[in-house]
Every structure is written in structure tokens, then in C-alpha cells.
Amino acid sequence: MKYNWGIIGTGWIAHEMGDALKNVNGEIYAVCDANLAGAQKYAAEYDVKHAYGSFDELLEDSQIDIVYIATPHNFHYDMMKKALEKNKHVFCEKAITVNDRQLEECVAIAKEKNLIISDGVTLLHMPLYKKLKEIIGSGKLGRVKMVQVNFGSCKEYDVTNRFFSKELAGGALLDIGVYATSFARFFMSSKANVVLTTANFFETGVDESSGIILKNGDGEMAVMALTMRAKQPKRGVVSCEEGYIEVNEYPRAASATITYTSDGHQEVVEVGESKKALEYEIQDMEDYISNQSGEENLQYIRDVMATLTSVRNQWGMVYPFE
Structure with a gap:
């Protein structure tokens, strides 16, 4: 089955993941950055179909199956929780959260919604x-x-x-x-x-x-x-x-x-x-x-x-x- 990935963030690890996604799936469905120009630049580089200037806007796209979070650690919990609540599977860069309370809260949501969580510990x-x-x-x-x-x-x-x-x-x-x-x-x-x-x-x-x-x-x-x-x-x-x-x-x-x-x-x-x-x-x-x-x-x-x-x-x- 083909899955649509939405990338959050456009830093160096998001570029490395972009290369990997192109190699595995041949395409990337969406990317977002707090700066829309940054998302558009990334989209042009990787031929991404959709570029968004906000995380919330990306989450409203019903075609996205998996959200990949490539932001600093302190944003992971809020973003993962929001993505799960929007029925998206989540692959998050390490460290997946900053403490176990945050992670267990997200795990409970994922289990309730039958969603998958994983992280970028290679x-x-x-x-x-x-x-x-x-x-x-x-x-x-x-x-x-x-x-x-x-x-x-x-x-x-x-x-x-x-x-x-x-x-x-x-x-x-x-x-x-x-x-x-x-x-x-x-x-x-x-x-x-x-x-x-x-x-x-x-x-x-x-x-x-x-x-x-x-x-x-x-x-x-x-x-x-x-x-x-x-x-x-x-x-x-x-x-x-x-x-x-x-x-x-x-x-x-x-x-x-x-x-x-x-x-x-x-x-x-x-x-x-x-x-x-x-x-x-x-x-x-x-x-x-x-x-x-x-x-x-x-x-x-x-x-x-x-x-x-x-x-x-x-x-x-x-x-x-x-």
C-alpha cells in the first residue's frame, strides 16, 4: 500500500529524510514550515506536491497518512499529540518526547485510535x-x-x-x-x-x-x-x-x-x-x-x-x- 507522508520542519534531518522518502516511495506528499517560503523552497527541491505554512493547515489535509516530525525536542509532544488526534500515524525524530509522561499520554491516544508511533533512533x-x-x-x-x-x-x-x-x-x-x-x-x-x-x-x-x-x-x-x-x-x-x-x-x-x-x-x-x-x-x-x-x-x-x-x-x- 502507498502511504502519503507529511514532513514537519525543513532542517538538515528533514532533507536527509526527504532523500530517503524519494528513494523508497518515489515521492513526498506534503511539507510544512512556520515560514511558508521555507516550505515552498523545500517543496521545489524535492518536488513535493503540497507546501503549507502552518502545522495545523497540514493536519487538515485528509490525504496525509503519516506525519514526520523533524523539529527541536521541545515541540515534539504537542505536535505528536495534535497529529494523533487528527488520526495521523506519527514518525518523530529522537528524542521522541522530553519525558515519559508525555510519551505515555501519546501512546494512550495512539492505542485508542489504532495508530502507530515510532521514532528516529536509527x-x-x-x-x-x-x-x-x-x-x-x-x-x-x-x-x-x-x-x-x-x-x-x-x-x-x-x-x-x-x-x-x-x-x-x-x-x-x-x-x-x-x-x-x-x-x-x-x-x-x-x-x-x-x-x-x-x-x-x-x-x-x-x-x-x-x-x-x-x-x-x-x-x-x-x-x-x-x-x-x-x-x-x-x-x-x-x-x-x-x-x-x-x-x-x-x-x-x-x-x-x-x-x-x-x-x-x-x-x-x-x-x-x-x-x-x-x-x-x-x-x-x-x-x-x-x-x-x-x-x-x-x-x-x-x-x-x-x-x-x-x-x-x-x-x-x-x-x-x-
Whole structure:
């Protein structure tokens, strides 16, 4: 079945998604921007059929099936809620909301209306991860015991940048921590019931760097290191009883290395293509709608947001608009 997508926002990620939508579906139905000229420029670039100057105007278009939200974090909740109330499926950029209360409210609306919600955490849609889950499920690596995952991005010092703005829900946790937490949750058998954390804060009050330890009831742990003011390799390690899996550049990874601890031999697993990350997101989203599925994906998203909320509660960090 063919689905009509409406894009909200015209920033760099909306352009990347525009390329992916053209590759998968051959066309984009609609785009909107608070500045109509911005929407019209995007529409001309991607041959989009309809350009709107307001979100509400786009939502009134009955031909739109899926709304893609590509705005700063602080707008996600209101936009997602409005879209769901207008009976649109929603694919929202990460972080899907700023706290679990917002997300659970939207999930309840979606379930009541039989609608699908998903988000732009690429790794949850990469074919590699589905293959790695199969390998772990086979039992040949034994049980998962420990996950280690890093993400460090050295953002230029600029107190006016959105990454450091409390008003725009800035900080490392929601920008890059959502990837690390998603990686950890994907390989853990269940949601963490113990969350320990500490952080250093930027002068604007957002989290600059943090350490997070997770533990669940299945005896699995995860250790995460995040920072926005120093480069770290995007590296995830899943340690099992009989071997460990290393994934570099893990948000859009297409390969992983397994080391078997009995004799040290290695196996390289290659599945998918990094450059098609957003295409996989689109294909999964459309499959969820066609097959009324995606419950496992949504549960990961909910568990991740619950963990991120617990972390921020421990820090005592509240955004002004919450």
C-alpha cells in the first residue's frame, strides 16, 4: 500500500529524510514550515506536491497518512499529540518526547485510535541489529552479562546553540544519550529497574557529560558514557558468557565483530548499508502500519524514555516548559 507522508520542519534531518522518502516511495506528499517560503523552497527541491505554512493547515489535509516530525525536542509532544488526534500515524525524530509522561499520554491516544508511533533512533531499524539479536537468541554466545556504550560529540562552544539551550531541551542526554540508551536496552532482556547516574553541567544548565549505570532483574548491566564537549568513538560492546560483540559507529552500523572467548577467534557480521539508515526507518514504519505491528519497537522506545526520565530526575534537571 502507498502511504502519503507529511514532513514537519525543513532542517538538515528533514532533507536527509526527504532523500530517503524519494528513494523508497518515489515521492513526498506534503511539507510544512512556520515560514511558508521555507516550505515552498523545500517543496521545489524535492518536488513535493503540497507546501503549507502552518502545522495545523497540514493536519487538515485528509490525504496525509503519516506525519514526520523533524523539529527541536521541545515541540515534539504537542505536535505528536495534535497529529494523533487528527488520526495521523506519527514518525518523530529522537528524542521522541522530553519525558515519559508525555510519551505515555501519546501512546494512550495512539492505542485508542489504532495508530502507530515510532521514532528516529536509527539503530532500532538497522538490519544488523536484527541479525545480532538472532545470534544472541541462538545461545551460542551464552547469556548477555554487560553492555558498554559510549557517545561523545564535541559541539563548538556556543551558549546560543540549541544543543546547549535549556529552553529547547538541549544537553547530551536527549541528543546523543537516546542512542546509547537504545543500544543498551536493545540487548538487555528487560528494562532497567536500577538507574545510577552523575553528570557535569554546562553553564546554561544542560547536561554536558554524564555517566549512567543500568541494571535489570535479569542480572544484566549497562555502563554508558556521554559528552557533548569531547569526541568519543561511537562504540558499543555486548559482553556475553561465551564471547563479546563490538559495534563501531553503532547508530547506523552495518557490521559488527564477534570475538569468541574460548579461543579468541573472530567473526565479522555484515548486514545492510549505513547510507540506507533512514530508508530502513521508513520501510519499518510502513510495515508497522500495514501489519498493525511494531509493538516491540514501541516498547523499546517507552523503556528508553522511562530510563532517560529517571536519569534526569536524579539530576534534578527540569526544562523551563515542563
